[in-house]
Amino acid sequence: MQVQIEKMDLKSLFTFLLLLMPSFCSSQSLTINNIFFTHRKILPKQKSNDNNNNNDVTSYAVIFDAGSSGSRVHVFHFDQNLNLLHIGNEIEFYKKIEPGLSAYADNPEEAAESLIPLLDEAQDIIPPQLQPKTPLRLGATAGLRLLEGDTAERILQAVRDMFRTRSNLNVQSDAVTVIDGTQEGSYMWVALNYLLGNLGNKYSRTVGVVDLGGASVQMAYAISKHAAQNAPLPPDGQDPYIKNVILKETEYNLYVHSYLRYGSDAARAEILNITHNSANPCVLADFDGTYAYSGNEYRAYAPSSGSSFEKCRHIVRKVLKLDAPCPYNKDCTFGGIWSGGGGNGQKNLYVATSFFYMASQTGIVDPNKPNSKVIPADYKVAAKKACNTKYEDAASIYPLITIDRLPYVCMDLTYQYTLLVEGFGIEPWQEITVTQQIEYEDASVDASWPLGSAIEAISSLPKFERLMYFI
Numbered sequence: 001m002q003v004q005i006e007k008m009d010l011k012s013l014f015t016f017l018l019l020l021m022p023s024f025c026s027s028q029s030l031t032i033n034n035i036f037f038t039h040r041k042i043l044p045k046q047k048s049n050d051n052n053n054n055n056d057v058t059s060y061a062v063i064f065d066a067g068s069s070g071s072r073v074h075v076f077h078f079d080q081n082l083n084l085l086h087i088g089n090e091i092e093f094y095k096k097i098e099p100g101l102s103a104y105a106d107n108p109e110e111a112a113e114s115l116i117p118l119l120d121e122a123q124d125i126i127p128p129q130l131q132p133k134t135p136l137r138l139g140a141t142a143g144l145r146l147l148e149g150d151t152a153e154r155i156l157q158a159v160r161d162m163f164r165t166r167s168n169l170n171v172q173s174d175a176v177t178v179i180d181g182t183q184e185g186s187y188m189w190v191a192l193n194y195l196l197g198n199l200g201n202k203y204s205r206t207v208g209v210v211d212l213g214g215a216s217v218q219m220a221y222a223i224s225k226h227a228a229q230n231a232p233l234p235p236d237g238q239d240p241y242i243k244n245v246i247l248k249e250t251e252y253n254l255y256v257h258s259y260l261r262y263g264s265d266a267a268r269a270e271i272l273n274i275t276h277n278s279a280n281p282c283v284l285a286d287f288d289g290t291y292a293y294s295g296n297e298y299r300a301y302a303p304s305s306g307s308s309f310e311k312c313r314h315i316v317r318k319v320l321k322l323d324a325p326c327p328y329n330k331d332c333t334f335g336g337i338w339s340g341g342g343g344n345g346q347k348n349l350y351v352a353t354s355f356f357y358m359a360s361q362t363g364i365v366d367p368n369k370p371n372s373k374v375i376p377a378d379y380k381v382a383a384k385k386a387c388n389t390k391y392e393d394a395a396s397i398y399p400l401i402t403i404d405r406l407p408y409v410c411m412d413l414t415y416q417y418t419l420l421v422e423g424f425g426i427e428p429w430q431e432i433t434v435t436q437q438i439e440y441e442d443a444s445v446d447a448s449w450p451l452g453s454a455i456e457a458i459s460s461l462p463k464f465e466r467l468m469y470f471i
């Protein structure tokens with residue numbers, strides 16, 4: 001979705017830049033003129049390769065996000081202070097193709113070839129002399145994780161080979177990988193706090209994030225050093241709860257957890273599996289069909305009385321395993337997982353992806369705004385309304401929801417409300433921000449993990465003296 005933000009006039013943009021200055025100056029002793037100059041050059045929107053001087057101090061990163069529904073490429077352009085610069089009229093270059101790599105399970109070469117149009121277009125943006133220094137990465141998320149045997153690895157190898165033969169960009173040995181949920185969650189935290197200008201702040205002045213994807217849901221927020229030192233070990237086979245990352249010379253202790261099978265598509269399968277082949281009160285009245293997920297089919301039909309918020313919520317509670325024993329002195333979210341203990345790094349919470357789609361498609365927020373303030377109770381109000389809807393009326397009440405998701409509008413909203421309030425323990429009236437993009441200078445930029453990955457990739461270039469790295 002493209003969101004038009006009114007252009008700031010020159011004067012207010014300069015004032016804005018002046019306000020930002022102290023944060024640059026505190027971390028780096030750079031000349032103010034230099035910073036000012038770099039920014040001034042982007043004001044008249046122009047192609048970055050118009051100017052050779054600019055090229056000496058700027059860097060690009062090309063990040064592929066290989067998701068289950070499609071492959072996307074993001075190109076970011078940074079100045080020497082790691083601020084984003086324009087690419088043409090936008091702040092990032094973004095393009096998506098469908099289907100995703102996992103649709104080519106039988107043919108890894110074809111999977112790799114599907115990315116060529118995106119790669120060529122991304123590379124064309126970058127001035128030729130900068131191409132060998134430009135990191136190129138691909139992160140595969142849930143869709144590829146689910147493939148059987150060595151299929152995922154064979155696809156990734158084909159992509160690696162294609163990147164090396166087809167592009168002049170810098171492809172490190174670890175550049176093409178499956179990224180796990182905690183990595184995704186921490187990159188997302190970095191991206192969001194970067195766009196909000198929080199990096200370099202104390203942990204208590206950063207924001208937390210809950211990202212509800214299709215297969216998994218991630219929570220990430222910064223906690224105190226003391227809390228991190230006392231963090232418990234995760235259950236067997238799971239990633240550690242804490243990731244330590246240095247950003248702009250500040251160390252952050254990130255609590256990150258990824259709940260596999262609790263993403264919005266996966267949760268539908270779990271909710272339908274609880275009722276097996278009998279009626280399910282989360283499905284809209286008069287719908288009778290099946291739901292396919294990850295190679296399985298689930299019967300989906302409503303009881304004759306139709307869907308019901310309270311009865312659906314009862315099932316969602318079971319799916320969330322809210323009564324699972326908590327080994328951490330009551331500090332659990334759900335399913336016996338440590339909550340991180342809360343604190344100021346979580347006080348300001350951003351919720352993303354499916355939370356954004358449902359909120360913008362059911363009238364909870366204005367779909368044209370890149371982010372909005374809500375309270376979890378708004379999802380409850382919307383869920384109750386949805387659960388009182390018949391399938392045949394749903395299309396006209398929810399014109400923004402695609403037909404395949406219409407039968408599950410009550411289910412999805414009830415799940416999202418219950419996940420927030422009973423799963424993550426957020427008060428129903430606590431203000432949170434539902435977000436897809438964050439305003440950055442005169443544009444809006446996607447708050448998603450590829451930006452965090454780009455910042456990490458750029459930081460490993462010698463001139464940045466490792467502005468971001470995990471320890």
Ligand SMILES: *[C@@H]1O[C@H](CO)[C@@H](O)[C@H](O)[C@H]1NC(C)=O
Pocket residue numbers: 273274296
């Ligand atoms: C459905 O639930 C049953 C337990 O009631 C479980 O054994 C089975 O693995 C589940 N199936 C799927 C596909 O999730």
